[in-house]
Amino acid sequence: MADASTDLLVVGAxxxxxxxxxxxxMDGRDVIxxxxxxxxxxxxxxxxxxVIHAGIYYQKDSLKAQLCVKGAHALYAFCESRGITTRNYGKLIVATDQEQCHRLEDLKAKGEVNQVPGLEILSGKALAEKEPDLKAEAALYSPLTGVIDSHGYMAQLEGEAENNGATIAYQSRFKSAVKTASGYDVIIDGQGEEMVLSCRHIINAAGHGSFAVSKGIDAIDQASIPPHYMAKGQYFTTTKKPPFSHLIYPVPSGGGLGIHLTLDVQGGARFGPDIQWVDAVDYTVNPNDRGKFHQLVSSYWPDLDEQDLVPAWAGIRPKIYADGSVFQDFTIQEQQDHGxxxxxxxxxxxxxxxxSSLVLADYVLGLESLS
Ligand SMILES: Cc1cc2nc3c(=O)[nH]c(=O)nc-3n(C[C@H](O)[C@H](O)[C@H](O)COP(=O)(O)OP(=O)(O)OC[C@H]3O[C@@H](n4cnc5c(N)ncnc54)[C@H](O)[C@@H]3O)c2cc1C
Incomplete structure (x- = not known):
């Protein structure tokens, strides 16, 4: 990419x-x-x-609650109209003892406040009819939850962005930005070669890189940049055909949603993510954690053997609080927050x-700072 100028620079694809x-x-903005x-x-x-989440877990009126519920509907509709595969399997949050059964009621109430449709507590017979091989006392059923072909989804977004005039530059790292009279002069590192991009607005959507990107913008009050924590989550798969037709989640505990069983769009099972605090990005999966995964999954799928579990992949949750609670909100800062x-x-x-990604984009682009 040669030196360039644009109205809006988005960092992170x-x-x-x-x-x-x-x-x-699509809104007609000039965007790189x-x-x-x-x-x-x-x-x-x-x-x-x-997983296309239905929005059960999040605090009332939080951004997560608002954007997830709307986002799930928007994502299903988007994918359906473009032929991107989703599978609306539905989800069961399973209680394996009496204490957990009470917590299902709380989760249902929370989900209903967030306007998650169709939530239903299933006990005994009804659950056995849906999933005969599942060991559980009761479950909260969420019919909206499903899964998406996330690669196909992102490829579609990339195509539609470009078809509507966006320029996408890969192997182009945001290094720093200096405030000018009309916006920012941004230094982009394209594989060792630097170029200057002049823009009026910047959206920093760089995931784990967003902290460093903000540090590189001279006009940002450095004290406004939150601390960066990383919570790694590993996955295992199995070659064994799962006897389930729903996504199976435990009742959440300890800061994560719990090691759940999800089905991919082809019906294959994967288990995870666990939660481990890390200091650096490292996507390896520790095969010695197989026993831990087996212990947790066998509480609701007793027929699974430990040898059936195969290490798969890991992801890392970007966090700004060290306790890692899943209930903490998305954090979006604009001029009044960082200057x-x-x-x-x-x-x-x-x-x-x-x-939430589609409606999160609508929300961010509607902010005053970008007008
Ligand atoms: C284990 C795990 C499980 C999850 N499960 C689900 C789920 O089931 N359902 C769900 O809805 N969400 C889930 N999420 C959350 C979801 O994956 C994220 O919210 C979403 O992918 C975030 O997308 P992003 O574009 O913000 O970040 P990213 O995908 O991290 O993209 C940021 C991009 O910025 C780029 N970048 C960084 N620094 C720079 C720089 N200086 N210059 C240029 N580019 C830069 C990076 O290379 C990267 O491509 C999960 C997350 C994890 C970790």
Whole structure:
């Protein structure tokens, strides 16, 4: 990419940056999307459960609650109209003892406040009819939950962004930005070769890189940049055909949703993610964790043998609080938060960021700072 100028620079081509670039281009804005990797979605956006969440878990009125529920409907509709595969399997959050049964009622109430449709508590017979091989006392059934072909989704976003006039530059790393009279002069590192990009607005959607990107913008009050924590989540798969036709989740505990069983769009099972705090990005999966996964999964799938589990992949949740609670909100900062005119910074876009990506893009592009 030679020196260039644009109205809007988006940093990061994960699901969120792609959705932003697409929407901005469709709105007629002049937009350039820069991505450090050689292709889109090579970090968190391709290292997750690919679940279209219904919005059960999130605090009332939080951004996660608002954007997830709307986002799930928008994502199903988007994929259906473009022939991208989704499978609306439905989800069962399973209680294996009496204490957990009470917590299902709380989750149902929380989901209903968030306007998640169709939630239903299933006990005994009804559950056995749906999933005869599942060991559980009761379950909360969420019919809206499903899975998506996330690669196909991102490829579609990339195509629509470009078809509407966005420029996408891969192997182009945002280094720093200096405030000018009309916006910013941004230094982009294209494989060792630097170029200057002049823009009026910047959206920082760089995932784990968003902290460093904000540090590189001279007009941002450095004290406004939150601390960066990383919560790694590993996955195992199995070659054994799962006897289930729904996504199976435990009752959440300990800061994550719990090691769940999801089905991919072809029906194959994967288990995860666990949660481990790490200091550096490292996507390896420790085969010695097989026993831990087996212990947790066999509480609801007793017929699974430990040898059936195969190490698969890992993703890393971007967090700004060290306790890692799943209930913490997306953090979106604009001028009044960090002092830099025309800049919006997205931090801690962990789950349900994939589900929310289309409506998150609408929300961000509607912010005052970008007008
Ligand atoms: C284990 C796990 C499971 C999850 N499961 C689900 C789920 O089932 N459903 C769901 O809805 N969500 C889920 N999520 C959350 C979802 O994956 C994320 O919210 C979403 O992928 C975030 O997308 P993003 O575009 O913000 O970030 P990313 O995908 O990380 O994209 C950021 C991009 O910025 C680029 N970048 C970084 N620094 C620079 C720079 N200086 N210059 C240029 N480019 C840069 C990176 O290379 C990267 O491509 C999960 C997340 C994890 C970790």
């Amino acid at each position: 994960g699901a969120v940056g792609l959705a932003l670039a697409r929407k901005a281009a 999307l820069v991505e450090a990797n050689e292709s889109f979605g090579m970090e968190t956006s391709s290292r997750n459960s690919e 830099a005119e025309g800049v919006v910074a997205l931090y801690a876009i962990d789950s349900p960021g994939l589900t």
